[in-house]
Amino acid sequence: MRKIAINETALRDGQQSLLATRLPYERFEAILPTMDKVGYGAVECWGGATFDVCLRFLNEDPWERLRKLRAAMPHTKLKMLLRGQNILGYKHYPDDIVREFVRCAVKNGIDIIRIFDALNDVRNMEVAIDETLKQGAEAVGDISYTTSPVHTRERYVEMAKTLKKMGVGAISIKDMAGILDPKAAYDLVSALKDGVDLPVIVHTHCTPGLGYMTYLKAVEAGADAIETASAALSGGASQPATETMAYVLEQFGYEVGLDKERLQEVSSFFKPVRDEGLASGLLDPLVLATDTDCLNYQIPGGMLSNLISQLKMLKAEDRLAEVLLETPHVREDLGYPPLVTPTSQMVGVQAVQNVLAGERYKRVGKEVAAYVRGEYGQTPAPVKPEIAEKVLGDTKPIEGRFADSLPPIFEQTKKELAGTLDTDEDVLSHILFPGVADKFFEWRKNGGKATEEDKLPASPQLQGAAVAYTIEEAKSLSSYVSEETAAVIMTAVAAEMGVPVEMLRFRDIREA
C-alpha cells in the first residue's frame, strides 16, 4: 500500500488565506497536543505572512510563537515557507541575513523549510537551501507554478534537477493561484517523478475549484505528499480539506496514516474559529466561494480583486475590461513572470497605468523599473527589448545576482542595537520589519500596554481579506497620479473604512 503524507496547513496557509493570518497563538494553543498525535507528514505553521502579522497586528513575538509550537508538538515535523532571498519580506536581503534567519528558524524549532522564488530564479534560493542543510534541517525546493508559452514541463523538470543538485530533499509544486488543473498536475508530477529521483509534494489552492481533483490525479501520478487544511479552514482561497482527502485516498487504497479520532477532534476545534471569523467579518464569505474567472483570465483570484479595488479607488471601474485585456500583454512584455507577490501587483499596476494613461509604458512604477533592471532576478523570458529600452533609458541592467551587490549587515546592526535588542532573533525581526518590529518592542517594554492606535476599532475591511493600500503604496500610486491625488485617494479610503489615514499601513499579504 503506497503511503501518502498529508501536510496540515491550518496554522499557516489555511488561516492566512481565509482569516488574513490573524489567529493569535492562544486561539489554537489548546489543540496543538492533539494535532501532535494525528500523524501528519508535517504541520506548516510558520513563515509566509505569519511573521509579519504577529509583529504588526497581534503583538506577538513570532520567535516566541515558534518556540511554543515546538514545545507543544514535539513529535511532529514543523514546516515553514520562506521566500528565498526575500526571507519573509518583500525585498532582497544580503546573504548573511538569509543565513542568520535560517539558523535561528532551525534553532527555534523548524524541521523543514519550503523555499521558493517568485521568478523561479534558483540563484535566489541557493543560499537559503545551503544554510538549511548546514543547520541540519530539511530543504524543500518549491517551484512557483504558472502557465505561459515558456513555462514548459521540461523547464520545470530542469529546475527540479538544479534544486536537487543544490541538495533539496524534496520538490514541491507551489500552485498559489489554484490554476494547476488535474491534467497538468498528472503530467507535471509524472515528469518530475521520471526526471528527478526525489519525493514530490503538491501544494494547491481551491480558488477555481480544481484542488481536490488536482490532488487525486497528482497522487495517481506518483506524488508523495499533498498539503491540506482542516475542514473549517479549507476551500475557497485555502487548500482542499484534510479530512476529505484522507477519506478519498483511503478509499482508493492509499495509506495516509492519520488517527481518525484525533483528526475529528481537530476538525471540531476549528469550526468555531471559522464561525468567529465569519461573525467578525474577518472571514469574507467571498474568499470561500469558487471563482472560475481566473481560469479564463489566467490571473489569480486575489489579483483580480486587487485590480478591481485599484480601479475603484481611481474611479475608473468602467475600464476593468480593458485592464483585463491589457494584463496578459504586460505579462508577455515583462517575460512571463509567475503571478505571485510581488510580481502580480507589479503586472496589475502596470496594466492599469497603461490603460489609464492611454499609452503603453508612458508611466512606469518604481517596482517595474527595478524588475526590468534585474533586481528581482532573471525573468523567465527576456523582457521585450523595446520595453526594456523605454523603461531603462540610459541605465544598465544588472548582471549577476542582485544580492551579490548587498554587503553583509547583521554584525553591524547587532552592534548598533546592543543594549536595546539582546537576541539575534530580535535583531532579525528589526532588520526584516524595522518600523513594525520596533513598535512591537516598545509595546513589550511597556509591559504590553496597548497604544492609542491599538485601541482603535479595526474595521472588517481593514482586517479582512479585501485589499487595502499602505501609505507606501499611495506613494507608488503617485508615480502615475500626483502626490496630492494619492493623498486624496488614501484619505477617501480611510474615511470609507472609518479609520485614521495613518492606519492604512496594511498591505495585502494574502499571498500564499
Ligand code: CO
Ligand atoms: Co499556498
